[in-house]
Amino acid sequence: MNTVTLLVLLLAAGGAGLLISLCLIPLAMRVAHRLNFVDHPGGHKSHEKVVPYGGGSAIFLAGWLPTIVLLLLVVTLPVGWIAQIFGESIEPYVGGLRERAAPTLIILAGGVVMHLLGLYDDLRPLSALPKLIVMTIVGLLVSTVGGVRLAEFLGPVASILLTTAWIVIITNAFNFLDNMDGLSAGVACIGTAFLVICGVMAGQVFVPGLACIFLGAMLGFLVFNFPPARIFMGDAGSLLVGYMLAVVAILTSYWESGTDRPPFALAMPLVVLAVPLYDFTSVVVIRLFEGRNPLRADQRHFSHRLVDRGLSRRSAVLTIYLAAAATGLGATLLPGAGLRETVTILTMVLMVLLIIAILEAPLRKTS
Numbered sequence: 001m002n003t004v005t006l007l008v009l010l011l012a013a014g015g016a017g018l019l020i021s022l023c024l025i026p027l028a029m030r031v032a033h034r035l036n037f038v039d040h041p042g043g044h045k046s047h048e049k050v051v052p053y054g055g056g057s058a059i060f061l062a063g064w065l066p067t068i069v070l071l072l073l074v075v076t077l078p079v080g081w082i083a084q085i086f087g088e089s090i091e092p093y094v095g096g097l098r099e100r101a102a103p104t105l106i107i108l109a110g111g112v113v114m115h116l117l118g119l120y121d122d123l124r125p126l127s128a129l130p131k132l133i134v135m136t137i138v139g140l141l142v143s144t145v146g147g148v149r150l151a152e153f154l155g156p157v158a159s160i161l162l163t164t165a166w167i168v169i170i171t172n173a174f175n176f177l178d179n180m181d182g183l184s185a186g187v188a189c190i191g192t193a194f195l196v197i198c199g200v201m202a203g204q205v206f207v208p209g210l211a212c213i214f215l216g217a218m219l220g221f222l223v224f225n226f227p228p229a230r231i232f233m234g235d236a237g238s239l240l241v242g243y244m245l246a247v248v249a250i251l252t253s254y255w256e257s258g259t260d261r262p263p264f265a266l267a268m269p270l271v272v273l274a275v276p277l278y279d280f281t282s283v284v285v286i287r288l289f290e291g292r293n294p295l296r297a298d299q300r301h302f303s304h305r306l307v308d309r310g311l312s313r314r315s316a317v318l319t320i321y322l323a324a325a326a327t328g329l330g331a332t333l334l335p336g337a338g339l340r341e342t343v344t345i346l347t348m349v350l351m352v353l354l355i356i357a358i359l360e361a362p363l364r365k366t367s
Contacts, residue, residue, distance in 0.1 A: 021220025028054030056237025118235030174242030194328035
């Protein structure tokens with residue numbers, strides 16, 4: 001497939017998600033207010049006025065509707081018709097997508113479960129254990145039935161366990177990151193954009209296309225969620241966003257065993273998602289060190305610690321955006337990278353995270 005055709009397809013995919021999202025968000029805001037499906041200030045929350053939920057459902061519909069329509073068209077339309085529009089070079093990709101239609105439906109079904117789990121949690125807060133159980137079941141089904149697996153060279157059992165753990169951790173990481181206006185959605189947009197780039201560089205079409213649809217859906221939401229937020233996505237959105245980032249990262253980190261190419265590109269998900277992983281890990285460590293439940297919400301996140309150092313909330317969000325972009329940029333060099341390049345990139349990512357740790361460290365008390 002030539003570059004122009006690929007670019008048109010990716011822009012069309014992202015534009016579809018964006019347009020649907022921009023249309024659905026205002027509707028979601030009105031419905032949420034009418035149903036009193038809103039988030040009230042107080043407790044560990046930082047907003048000062050009532051903000052409607054519903055953004056998660058808008059992201060879900062904007063991402064899932066065009067994807068399902070695309071699958072239906074690819075499966076039902078004759079290959080010749082599609083080739084007449086986009087050229088004969090697209091035929092192998094159409095054939096590949098048809099073969100992957102069933103596993104793709106499993107992935108989409110997992111997203112439905114994550115969305116409904118978060119929606120229920122927004123309406124009637126759940127404890128951590130039942131949510132972890134559902135996430136684990138989804139991760140196991142996606143890795144076994146859906147065939148989404150990380151590091152398959154380790155063997156099927158290890159790969160399934162690692163994939164399930166990855167999905168659970170990244171899903172929770174973006175749920176943790178949803179603690180300040182525009183933060184989780186913005187970091188997710190940045191991460192998805194770099195995953196699209198890495199997928200294209202690896203010669204993929206379907207995975208970057210799926211990621212572009214989801215990217216457009218999140219960008220439409222971010223327009224209304226950037227501080228000061230006019231709508232929240234809630235757990236219905238953050239669990240879905242984390243799940244999709246986890247799955248797309250696995251699908252993008254392609255490595256063909258049996259070749260001379262070393263599997264250093266498998267480090268790409270860790271590099272792209274280094275910032276949310278840092279926030280998740282640091283918060284869990286702090287809570288465990290203080291003898292508290294590591295999954296109970298508070299204001300000890302990366303963003304809150306930056307605000308405690310004197311940054312405004314918007315500046316803290318933008319700082320985290322830049323950190324996520326810095327690590328994601330390094331990930332684009334990993335496809336085809338050798339050992340020296342990979343070590344250099346990982347070292348640079350570690351240095352970015354150490355700079356963050358220094359900047360957010362508590363100020364010394366002076367007498």
